[in-house]
Each structure stands twice: as C-alpha cells, then as structure tokens.
Amino acid sequence: MKHYEVEILDAKTREKLCFLDKVEPQATIAEIKNLFTKTQGKSLKDEDVLQKLPVGTTATLYFRDLGAQISWVTVFLTEYAGPLFIYLLFYFRVPFIYGHKYDFTSSRHTVVHLACICHSFHYVKRLLETLFVHRFSHGTMPLRNIFKNCTYYWGFAAWMAYYINHPLYTPPTYGAQQIKLALAIFVICQLGNFSIHMALRDLRPAGSKTRKIPYPTKNPFTWLFLLVSCPNYTYEVGSWIGFAIMTQCLPVALFSLVGFTQMTIWAKGKHRSYLKEFRDYPPLRMPIIPFLL
C-alpha cells in the first residue's frame, strides 16, 4: 500500500504547520486532523538524544511558544510569603478588619496564639525549603500561574485568619485535650513532611534532573514510603487536618479539603509516572493514602 505524504499549511499565512510522512490512503480528513494535533502533543526534554527519537532520517521539530514564563522559585516565594504576612495582619488586629474598639488588641485564648505560631512556622518552613531544600525539575511555569496560585493561598489565608483571630472566636469544644492532640498531629506531620523533602533532595544530586525511586531511610518519618508514593503530600494533609482540629474552624477544614483534592491529583500523576518509568516499582504503594487512595 502506497503511503501519502501530507503537508498542512496555514490557510492565511501559507506557513507550514505540519508534515505527515506516512498517511494511509484510506485516512479520512478527520483522522488527519487528529494526527495533526497529536504530533504537536508530547514535548521533548533538554536531555533527549536525537538518535533515540522516533523519527525517520529527517527530523522535523516543532517549536511551541509556551508564553510568558516565571521561575518556580519566584512563584513559591511569593505564594508563601503572602499567607505568612496576611495572617499576622489579622493576628495583630490591624485597623479596618474588625471593629475599631478591637484595633491592636490581643485574643484572650491561648489557642489563638498557638495557631499563629503554627501557621507562621508552617510558611517559614516552606520558604526556607524553597530556598535551600527543593531541587526543581523545571525552571519555569506559565506566568498566569502566579496569579492563580497567589489568589488561592492568599485568599484562604485571609479567610482562615479572619475567623481564628476574630474577637468572637469560639475555642474548641473539647478544650485543652483537643488542642494538645491536634498540636501533636500538626508537629508530627510537619516533621514528617520535612523529612520527606530532605529524603527527596538526597535522591537527586545538585544540578541534576535524574529521577530515582524514593525508599525509606533511617529516619522513621520516611518509612511512610513503604506505603505511599508521595508521603510529603500525606503529611501535608495531616498537618492541615491537625490545624483544623486545633482551631475548630470550618474554613480551615475547607482549605484542607481543597488542598487534599489537589494533592491527590498530583500524587496520582506522580504515582503513574513512577509506574511507567520503573518496572520494579514497589507494588504495595498507593499514591497518597496508605491502602486506600
């Protein structure tokens, strides 16, 4: 069967958009349209070697403008610095948030002060990890992400902080017991999350983009790797659940839920790419929740 070579040009500019070099004579226009969009699908990596690509003797490379980009580090720093600062505005009851008689007053509930420490610690930890711990695969992301991400983080931080630091805040129903338990969960999960970040960093030498299967180390917090692919996300959800129980604040619970949903999507994606890349990937592991999800 003789194959066709099909060249697709832009109708207005006449520029060559695509060259398909092995099209079946029976192919319909719809199928050709499909091939066209598919050839523009998968992007190559910097490290890919020309010889190893699935091309014939002539390689046609398509250049795709990704649009305005911004560095991951910049995005992370901005999206994390916001909540740190914003929460403190509410904690110190800066004017025009609550009634004027409350300006610069302090809450009489211990848990409110505790919550401020935990929240601030969490974001300071994230900022330091961004600067000194994480090794990013990609340098940049689309510019519009910074607006999307900052709206999410800053918006929720303001929403939570408003209620926790409100003069009419109601402390947890089960009092000190509830607060102590929640604090324990929070601290354990923060330590866990940090341990995973360190373990992941040690997997990858500085400046490299290699990917390896993460395994448990001597640090007991990393033993969660036996059961999940992304224990960093597991611990992160745990931290926020702890914070929600500690403050007994519905917006915090909602923030945890939304974060959990997003992290589950990411964990499933990561899990899938681990499975695809490594034949010997441990079968017991689930993406984010041991045995369940």
Next chain:
Amino acid sequence: MASSEEDGTNGGASEAGDEKEPSGRRRRLGLAATAWLTFYNIAMTAGWLVLAIAMVRFYMEKGTHRGLYKSIQKTLKFFQTVALIEIVHCIIGIVPTSVLVTGVQVSSRIFMVWLITHSIKPIQNEESVVLFLVSWTVTEITRYSFYTFSLLDHLPYFVKWARYNFFIILYPVGVAGELLTIYAALPYVKKSGMFSIRLPNKYNVSFDYYYFLLITMASYIPLFPQLYFHMLRQRRKVLHGEVIVEKDD
C-alpha cells in the same frame, strides 16, 4: 451562566465533528450508553416541551404571568434537577465534555431554581422570571433535540442551525432575566437574613447570603462574555468551518 449553551453533546458527535458523517471523530460508544443517552435526551426534550406548552396554555387562559411560576414549578424543578445526571455522564466519559464546565452550568441552573425562585417566594411573580424561563425552555428544547438527532445520526440542518444561532438572542435574554430576578430578591434576603450564619458559633465561620448574591451577580460580568464568545467561536467552526484541498502543481 444558567442558559446552558455549552456544547458537550450529551453523546453522539463531538462539537466540531457534527457536520461530518459518523466515521469522523465519533467516540465509540457502547450500545448501552447510546441507548441510555438517546432515551435521556428524548425524555428531556419531551419534558421541556411539556413545560413550554404548559406556560403557553397558562398565559392563554389567564392572560397574565402572575401565578405562572407556581403552576409549572413542579415540572421545572423535576426536569432541571434531573439534569444533574449530565455531570455523571461526563465523569464516566460517555459524553466528551469537561466535568467542570457541565458542573458549573447545571449548578447555576440549580442555584436559580432552588436557591432563588423556590426559596424567595415574593419574587416568583416578577416578569424577569418569565424572561429566563422562556429563554431556558427554548434553549433546552433545541439543545436536547440536537443531541437526540446527533445520536440517531440524522441531524436535520435546521436543528443544527437553531442550536448554533438561537443562543445569540437567548443567552443575553436569559442572563438578563436571571440578573433581574436576583436583584429583585435582594431586599427580601437582606430583611430575612436567610441562609446566613453569624458569629459567634462553634465552627467559627460566617456566611451572608445577601453579599453572596451580590458577588454572584458581579461574577456574571467576567463569565458571561467568555461563554458567549466561546459559543460564537463554536458557531463559526461548525457552521462555517472548512478544509481546503489544493491541487498539486
């Protein structure tokens, strides 16, 4: 936007592939899925037709729109609420539309029906209610019959034409009806404090339905043009899109 003119096809040909013969980009739907979707779309077409006829008959008999909503509310609530199934269709993949888009559309309809007209009785006799009811009815009859015919592989051009042209008028009319209705409801919401929670409470949260409605109304400003221009682009693609073959020289 409650006037749901998005083009998830509810089964059958996908948006750009409508005008071609079935061998085009038709997803391979199982027999059960096709049968169910055909039944669903026929049922919904019929339901909204019944609603349309009931509305016309009421107006012909009573000569006024007062009491119209009350007389058709059960049918409206039934058929509009059942449309939630369309989200499931997207989730299980028998309809090629995004879950989010369908979710937003159906949700905005559910919002109007249950959280506005059902819950705020004083505004049920506003003219603006008739405005969006008429818009929704014509839109849904067109949309569901379009899907039905697509699934049955016999799409009359006038149905496709209607689906991609009626929205030009119906969409803004429907939006106007919805916005005016929400606006009319505002004083009653403020006075009654309905659906609202105040501080202090043990979950440390508050919600003011009045401000929520104001924000909802404001959100129409960015959302409506996006959806409207999307439909205009779809229209251009479906009704006027073409592939030119050039001869070799």
